Amino acid sequence: MTETLSAIGAVFLAFLAAVGGLARFAVQALAAAASPPYFPRLIARQVLYIGYYSLPVVGLTALFTGMVLALQSYTGFSRFNAQSAVATVVVLSMTRELGPVIASLMVAGRVGAAMAAEIGTMRVTEQIDALTTLSTDPLRYLVLPRLIAGLVTLPVLVLIADIIGVFGGFLVGTYKLEFNPVAYLTQTEQYLETMDVVSGLVKAAVFGFLIALMGCYHGYHSRGGAEGVGQATTHAVVSASILILIFNYALTQAFFSR
Amino acid sequence: MSDAAAPKIALVGVEKSFGRKRVLDGIDLTVAPGESLVIIGGSGTGKSVLIKCILGIMRPEAGSIRIDGAETVGLRRRGREQVMRKFGMLFQGSALFDSLSVWENVAFGLVQGRGMDRAAAREIALKKLAAVGLGPEVATLSPAELSGGMQKRVALARAIAAEPEIVFFDEPTTGLDPIMADVINRLIVSSVRELGATTVSITHDMVSARRIADRIAMLHKGRIVWQGPASEIDRSDNPFVDQFVHGRAEGPIQMEVRAA
Structure with a gap:
């Protein structure tokens, strides 16, 4: 009995230590933003990498998500003659939930893994130690630009994903389900509120921060050579994905609970 | 003690552990200004940890590390950051930044660490590359395009680019053929003498140790078991040193299978 309790306690303590370590890492990195030097070129490079190079994969995902959403909601709503709600369902689902969540999950897989691998390789090849010996704070130089880039780039990416997703729904709605294009667009616009879009963009900013944080954190603390870097990459993607889903619920609750 | 005799680096009772494994077990060591100290010892004896404690990359659990008399x-x-400006470091695997060109690597500490203008830093980087025998045609290459020996030269140029007061070398000749190892040893001696x-x-390369050192200290199981002038290494009368210098499997040093 005592052994069981101590094992549970050890797991709980390890969890708390991990959360504490992550929070400390985030605070230390953000504290670096309080004073110069800043690295605008590094931030710009990360914005390009996270945003521009993720556009094809995010765009394709959003397009097909919007198309499937239109098809599925039409099939379901036709059972009780509510087909006219398809456009509204597509736009609300994309802006509030699917745009931010699916785009963020795709970016977590693409960018979070790459960040963990790059920083992890720098760790195991002593490049991070080299930064320190060259009077450069690794958190300021490596982590902060990625956090900033994740925070500002994901909302833009998600806004584009929203538009492409709604367009995907429009394509299926007008060409396959034979909605009138003008009526579909009117229906899309009619029930959409500013808050629907804004809440999605706020979620995107939070998710972008989390993706960059998990990529940097796991990469920064990787050890043991190639295997350690591989584990860091896996942990970065898995933990970012789980946190995205958890925070998505928390933010939805915060925005829309009455 | 007069200022002239004050040590540049002074370690007293430095201890460092990883879990239950005590890697440094009360290190006392001094290095005089301008002196070249080489620390020898087998793999996993704590040499790299010792150097990282002095650099401030790792924090010891106990003991004192003074640089120019300051804790x-x-x-x-x-x-x-102020103390770090006195240091230069050549890492075992060179640790060049993959995403930067050769000259940007050499100039990194000048541009990012000291805020120097990029054009001025590039000029210095080219001079330092020339000092280690590399021409300007190498400057724009990526580190991945260089051989191991050339990477070591670039790492040496980076270590001395900001003209540090103290330079650390972590296994400078590991992985190099004997000729390139000798080239690196000579470059280390000449560039450090110039500075x-x-x-x-x-290092555990005795050829390198003899070439570079004024004084040698031997580390075993986290303790300094012998130290003295490099010229006396062959008549130390210390069984640890004798076994290590002659590379014998039999003796008081039993190699551990697990790394520290």
Whole structure:
């Protein structure tokens, strides 16, 4: 009995230590933003990498998500003659939930893994130690630009994903389900509120921060050579994905609970 | 003690553990200004940990590390940055930044660490590359395009680019053929002599140790078991040193299978 309790306690303590370590890492990195030097070129490079190079994969995902959403909601709503709600369902689902969540999950897989691998390789090849010996704070130089880039780039990416997703729904709605294009667009616009879009963009900013944080954190603390870097990459993607889903619920609750 | 005799680096009772494994077990060591100290010892004896404690990359659990008489253990960010400006470091695997060109690697500490203009830093980088025998045609290459020996030269140029007062060398000849190892050893001696810097090197390459060192200290199981002038290494009468210098499997040193 005592052994069981101590094992549970050890797991709980390890969890708390991990959360504490992550929070400390985030605070230390953000504290670096309080004073110069800043690295605008590094931030710009990360914005390009996270945003521009993720556009094809995010765009394709959003397009097909919007198309499937239109098809599925039409099939379901036709059972009780509510087909006219398809456009509204597509736009609300994309802006509030699917745009931010699916785009963020795709970016977590693409960018979070790459960040963990790059920083992890720098760790195991002593490049991070080299930064320190060259009077450069690794958190300021490596982590902060990625956090900033994740925070500002994901909302833009998600806004584009929203538009492409709604367009995907429009394509299926007008060409396959034979909605009138003008009526579909009117229906899309009619029930959409500013808050629907804004809440999605706020979620995107939070998710972008989390993706960059998990990529940097796991990469920064990787050890043991190639295997350690591989584990860091896996942990970065898995933990970012789980946190995205958890925070998505928390933010939805915060925005829309009455 | 007069200022002239004050050590550049002074370690007293430095201890460092990883879990239950005590890697440094009360290190007492001094390095005089302009002196070249080489620390020898087998793999996993704590040589790299010792150097990282002096650099401030790792924090010892106990003991004192003084640089120019000032305590450095527990320094906060600003204080640490000031001390770090005195240091240059050549890493075992060179640790060049993959995403930067050769000259940007060499100029990194000048541009990012000291805020120097990029054009001026590039000029210095080219001079330092020339000092280690590399022409300007190498400057724009990526580190991945260089051989191991050339990477070591670039790493040496980076270590001395900001003209540090103290230079650390971590296994400078590991992985190099004997001829390239000798080239690196000669470059280390000549460039450090030109700088007038104090150096601390760690190696298990005795040829390198004899070439570089004024004084040699031997580390075993986290303790300094012998230290003395490099010229006396062959008549130390210390069984640890004798076994290590002659590379014998039999003796008081039993190699551990697990790394520290």
